[in-house]
Amino acid sequence: MESNANTLMHDYIEKMTLDEKIAQLIQLAVPFFEGAEGGGLITGPMASLGITEQTVRNSGSVLGMAGAQEVINVQRTHLENNRLGIPLLMMADIVHGFKTIFPVPLAIGCSWNLELAERSAEIAAKEASVSGVHVTFAPMVDLVRDPRWGRVMESTGEDPYLNSEFARAFIRGFQGTDLTSDKDRVAACVKHFAAYGAAEGGRDYNTVDMSERQLREFYLPAYKAALDEGCEMVMTSFNTVDGMPATGNVPLMRKLLREEWGFDGILISDWGAVKELIAHGYAADESEAAYRAIQAGVDIEMMTSCYAKHLSELVEKKEVDESLIDEAVLRILTLKQKLGLFENPYRAADPEREQEVVFCEAHREVSRELAVKSCVLLKNEGVLPLQPQQKIALIGPFAQSSDLLGPWSWTGSKDDVVKLTDGIKRKLSQSAELLVADGCGIEEATEEQWKEAEAAAQAADVIVLALGEHSDMSGEAGSRANIQLPEVQLELIRKAKLLQKPIVVVLFNGRPLDLHGVYHEADAILEAWFPGTEGGNAVADLLFGDANPSGRLTMSFPFSVGQVPVYYNAFNTGRPQGAEDAQVRYVSQYLDIPNEPLLPFGFGLSYSKFDYSDAKLSSDLITVDQPIKVTVKLTNTGTVAGEETVQLYVRDISGEVVRPVKELKDFKKVTLQPGESSEVEFVLSEEQLRYYHADLKHHSDAGAFSAFVGPNSQQTTQLSFKLVK
Template identity: 40%
Template sequence: MNRVNKYVAALVLLPVLALNNMLFAQSNTEVENKVNEIFNQLTLEEKIGQMIQIASTNGDEVPQYVIDAIKEGRVGSILNAGTPKAIAKIQKIVAKESPNKIPLIIGRDVIHGYKTIFPIPLGQAASWNRGLVETGANIAGKEAYDEGINWTFAPMIDISRDPRWGRIAESLGEDPYLTAELGAAMVVGFQGNELSAEEGRIAACAKHFIGYGATENGKDYNAVSIPDYQLWNTYLPPFKAALDAGVGTFMTAFNDINGVPASANQFLLKEVLRDQWKFDGFVVSDWESMSQMIKQGYSENLRDVALQSASAQLDMEMVSSSYQAHLKELVESGEVDIEMVNTAVKNILRVKVALGLFDKDYKGVPKNTEILSDAHKEEAKKMAIESLVLLKNDNALPLAIGKEKIGIVGPLADAPAEQVGTWSLDAVIDQVETPLNTFQEAYGDQIVFAKGLENARSNKTDQIKATVEAMNEVKDVIVFAGEDAILSGEGHSRAFINLPGAQEELINALADAGKNIILVVQAGRPLTLEAVENKVNAILYAWHPGTMGGPALLDVITGKVSPSGKLPVTFPRTVGQVPIYYSSIESGRPANPQMLGIPTGTPLDPVGLTNNYLDVSVTPAYAFGYGLTYTSFSISKPKFSKLELTKGEKITVEVEVKNTGKKEGAEVVQLYIRDKVASYMRPKLELKGFEKVYLAPGESKKVTFEIGPDQLSFFDKNGNVLLEKGKFEIFVGNASDNLVSEIITLKEVK
């Protein structure tokens, strides 16, 4: 079992157990002794200062308000501290002029790369590759570390089932198990197996605790209602997996959960995170998420905010000023117990000690830095390749390029700032290798390029006619379509999720001219593609692929490498199906098979009273776990070690995967389970295991999964683990809609 799986496989389904989270590489005694030694020197004002995070500015200079806060002991962390020169100055001021010489923890949104940008997290999730995800986080952390950053606000492990929501781009998709596995891989990539002082390691942050991805209507910062049963079974498991992987910090969400804001939610922050899960790192708010409780109608003023968040054991306030302004008076009045402040400060110091910040002297970027090195770019290219998902292929790919001309069309063919995607704050745009440049370098004058539209959101069609004419001598046209980077990310939700602007008109014009169209979609979310799906010969979903997107696309389009990505999120046919996800609860009147495949947009007469739409098929456009490749694979009928088990026993499921095609490729073998009858209604399918297998033509490999109490149990509404006897259907296949199954029986559970 790899080092990520060992944290996740047995524990992700058992969050109510009090487990050691392996947070620190140093012994607990050693860490606690250092923490107490530092803590005992602090006045109340200086303790509160450790609980404050302020934002600085870009550039080499340190603003005076930051200098003043440091000298007066009013800050414990800085967000966006500026260039390495500024960070070196900051830490020097701390060491020489702050009251207790406590290093600042420097935070930055290092989400999917630092200077070397990897695909957006949703794209990384499409790789279904734990090792690559871990490597990507490791490289991002190393590059950030070299520039003085020691804390990132990643991974974002919100379960995301609404593609209208802009921050789905930053998520790992819709599934708790996949998100738990890959989120834990990111934590290990940033921190190592434990939070430590190892060079190149930075603290990770599990965010947003909790339910941010369930925001109503897909609008950012909106209200969230999650039944307790769903909270325990869907939204909490990825965070418990991150904790078990050793994550150093948690971040609260902007939203409320069932009427109580996350930043004042005692049930989540005290009862679950601290009391049950025994988390001993620290919790930070999101940007002004505490003060925003006033606008949410939960707090009357900043004094209220400080009282409510401190009482919920929120340790550090990001940017807003309620702790700074009111926490001292709340302690002195007895409204906030001094022990709450003491515990918060010790939590913060514990992370600083574990990171070795007291023993480090940052002096700027080291001479041997690997920022944007060839090795880092090569890993970014590997991830970009494995993130690509082939949705459709009518024998258009791979594209065999001889001496004929090839058309490249679209405003996103050469748009480096869009290619890196959202949350790429430190991307070096002139280092981004675009598809157009990459194809031109490989094929020179054979490439005929026309932009087609001024930009991806333009509704002006004046360039379309000239674009079609430019393709007169071209048979095969690669169209690069999709979204600008700014259309996804925080605060960037969309009510319509089709191709923006006049992109559909551009594709239709090329199709009317008889071109073979390979559609490459760069986007931060699933888009609805029914309007153009039948007009194109192939669809390759590239997400926002990062620095090395161009070379990755060249290799896959030309067949040097076979695509192997699988969807981490369900693609709807139309926005009216949203939210749509594979693990929904079955209706008492299931969808009528006679109404499957009905045309989109025109209501038909109903066939019975069932769980259908009248004007669109109930099925998705593309299912969770789906993705084509250039070769073919067979997966044998599953072999079970036995079909009956009792509590405490495990069974194994074995399949043989064979590459039956003519090209090398990779297949993702997926294991799903359905609890046939339970005391709570259970999902139609739940992912419980996966393995990505790389095979040469004719090569085969056996894949084995283990099924036991961890896979068969679930939570009740109070977070108690239930393991109930009965029948379970076990599914194995290569997509959530392409599975074979067998029934097993769990007998005695006393």
């Protein structure tokens, strides 16, 4: 059957003119297309792209279209105008939910819950598919170490192993196991290939420069994991890799992605990235940009017209072999065939079913559950959980805000968001009182706002400050050099502190923050991130103890922005801080701040207390054929049931190239009742000890290792073993 489908696609290619083939490689936004609301007019900014009506009629895909009836209208009109009746692919950024919005991916990472992550992608796919979407530009699996970069909110953190596990989970959720028959799924597009998260200075679109070994060791594994799970598409990154912009990078795309990894799916540029090869200084003009991109294997050019205007001429001049265009078209047609679009070009788009499926109660329940699991309790000096009978002052710019969805939630609606005020009200007893005041805005305040807040705080038993970033302060192009809370919010904390009432801070933000002016002033801090549609309910569940915090950080919180990039799996130096034989001055340390982050990777508190004991190895030797077991006894010594994320790290004591001080190798989530104990077991194999050597070969070295087990990357019990080969 696959052979027949392949033959059919080749038949289409043989019938197509060169211009029709090239048009398949063009992705245009909704306004270009007849049938869309206000669409079909190539005027204004659209006209500046130089796209002809004929190119639109033969175009291969649409960017940013969602809504069952509009998709049907556009597809129907397109098929009426397309000579060969080749359907359009509808693509959109469905990053952390369609209409039911889940927490931002960085928050989902902090859940350490692969099952719920997969479920969130499955629900997003179901809502998107019934609304006419065929492809989502997700997941983003870029490894991130610099919280100044606004797009950290799209990643699941700083660890290559954990990012890889989440990449697999998201792909399973979006695509399922059979895209052809399962119409509730969509094709996934992993992004941004490659190393976009390492932009210098945390500045979006900036240069990336690193060794190939560093690239392979830390930045490539999550992309590879997504492809191993069957991801259908890859998106190029905006940045350079080894001096060459990714979108025209032959070694990266042709050699590594296509030849070494064997990827034969669609490679698409990010928005405008082909033409941006000129700005990079990698192409002299649009013709050269088209040449470099097609040579690198970019199948679809998104929202610029270098291919449309210049590929035909490049073929005629024999500077580009037409076979490169044919292979790109074949990949595009193959995905359309896999999605069943030739048999049913509307696929799952169904206006009636759309009303039943999208934003249904069952989906919202999962959003709430995942938001609960994603929040991280950063501090608690006996203030939480709150009591239903308490008089509570809820103060801050997020007290009554519906800005809880976060970036990349374009199909979500703030009107549907459960605000924190409403979530808390549902928890209070009839005798309790909730006093609500803004206190200040996100970045500015009035004296009247403070007076209102002061009156509320004076009358309350406890103050809950709802603080954070506006959603526009993170996300794409949301880079910030100052990652502290805005000064007006820090001033609000200082004023509240003077009232000598217990203070709980709830943070809504898209990145790890510098918590100066927050951490030491507050009695409790709950990191809620951007928690999504059910955010107010989820946060209230945690504040009142109806749910027990279980989130754990997947990105370190810096002590100061001057440390960044700061991450747990760093290399040691020849003069590490605290070396016994070194003078205090001449070790690798700052003179004014600690080396360590304020809050490390893996950190998170609970209303339960967990005790680790009896950590041991089944053997002190490991071989290629014989793994070892790492066990530890975990006991809930608290008064409430809770979930603990037990983490296993390894260090290679000496290697051909230096190795990180710790590397996450596995984790287990364990739920225990008060007083209950459980032996947690990990199986550690030789394969998990492999790394990229100086010659870029991937293997392990015999010698000494340390295993670390504990609740986070800093608080661990160390065990020693050797690898014998």
